[in-house]
Amino acid sequence: MRALLAGLLLGSSLFAAPAAADPGFRLCTGYDTGNYFKAGHLLKRTSTSVPVEVVASQGSLDNLAKMIAGQCDGAFVQADAMLVFSSRNAQALSGIERAGVLYAEDAHLLCNRTSGIGRVTDLTKVNTVAVGPDGTGARTTWDAFVLADKKRYGPVQTDPRSGVRALSAVSDGSQVQCLLYVGAPGASFMKDDASALGDRVVLAGTDDWDMGGVAKDSRGKAVYGYGEIPAGTYPRIQPGGVVFGTKPVKTITVEALFVTSTAWISGNEGAYDKVLRAFTAAGPAIKALAKPGN
Template identity: 55%
Template sequence: MKKLFLLLAAATLGLSAVTTAQAADATKFRLCTGNAKLNYYAAGQHLKRHASGIEVIESKGSLDNLDKVTAGECDGAFVQSDALLVYSSRNAKAISALQRAGVLYQEQANLICNRKAYTSARMVDLNETYTVAVGPEGSGANTTWAAFVMADKKRYGKVRTTDATGTLALSMVSDGSEAQCALIITALNAPFLKNEAPQYADSIVLVGTDDRDMANGAKDARGQQVYTYGEIPAGTYRGIQPSGVFGSKAVNTIQVDAVFVANRDWIAAHSSEFEKVLQGFANAKPDIAKLVQPK
């Protein structure tokens, strides 16, 4: 009898442990971010330090994140705000499942071009004779390019593109025969542009992306402008900014918010837990801001 009692007690404890684990999993907040080497993933780690129950998930980029959040595979994500514009055009019903929960920082649309093959100082002079490396489907640059085409199809719809990205894209632009420009979406002081791009400085240069028509043409579901205007300050990226009288010149750019979104159904089912996630996000913001400050 005593042995039977012990077995029943052990089984009860085991069941209790399983139930507790299942409850913990149910309230875990699965956060889709991006490549583990880039800022969204690092920002997710900062949020994890400030809020319990955060699971940081590596992903392919903003559109992949939105697919996963609307499908319930992730509970929240960091995405470019123009990804919401592109996603809503493809799946208007799914976008209603998303709740904007905050802004991480602003990112710039950096267009790097071959110095000889593309002699204009601005993006607006691109045409069908040029090829731009915009990265693979779902990546930040590919998504932003899709938003550019949506906002001004007559101008950007005829420009050829390739899915090359990273070092390959830089190498292709440096050569200038297969691609003359590359679009890179990242916040200021990005290590890739500060450390790797200058290795090609003799043949590449940053070109202004401040197409003034974009702000009027690209608006989200709330009617708010997706893009704002800013600049890459002189001296930010050694060797690849245009030369001025005193060193390099600032480059005017389009800017896009990096935003935090969450699944509305998860919020409704776990309102108190989401309050803690939001508090953690607020506490993590100073650390997240440091990701885009000069090192």
């Protein structure tokens, strides 16, 4: 009898259902050359139990659209993208939860040296600013500027060029006088591409102090903060000091956020806890991406 019972127990254990595996987590990031994409792989590396699929995308608005469409479970996005996205679809953000902050990014305004533009508030209707195509970080920030102060920024002309192409146009200065670039301090675009054209391009301030009081998220909190690019960070493109060296440049800052689909969370609460722990563990390495020199 004992032998029969042991056999039955052994047989039942062999046919017991295996433990359910953690679901995969699809993470929308950005262009495969950017910091969001790199940060996604840092999260993937620390998420040892929940498989993370890092998805390249066209930027923050594209990420939010993909989440609403069920194509991604989470994303890295600029905080002002939430503002712009909700202005187009007020109900969409109800399905998205803020999960954390990666780091703060600077809004860089690069202008032709002969344009006379030293600050974003100097822009007028006769100026053209390259802000990139719809959905990219710079275009999203520009759209948020217009939403917050349509009278000031609405008349300024925009151009969809971005990257090195936009930089070349600013260097020429005839069609495009400035370009907007949103990214972490020390990004290769600033320290390599822009700095190489320092004889024709200069960094202007983006610190419109009215923006902090006007641009607010759904919680009523300011979307933008204020920062400063220290003197000597980009020696060739920062304005010159009174006697020697360069001057610091004041900037608008915007947080890079980690957001998650509430639908995915509802069906995978245990797995979500593991993703959040992995994000916390990856935090120092992700923040290091936003340090000058990295």
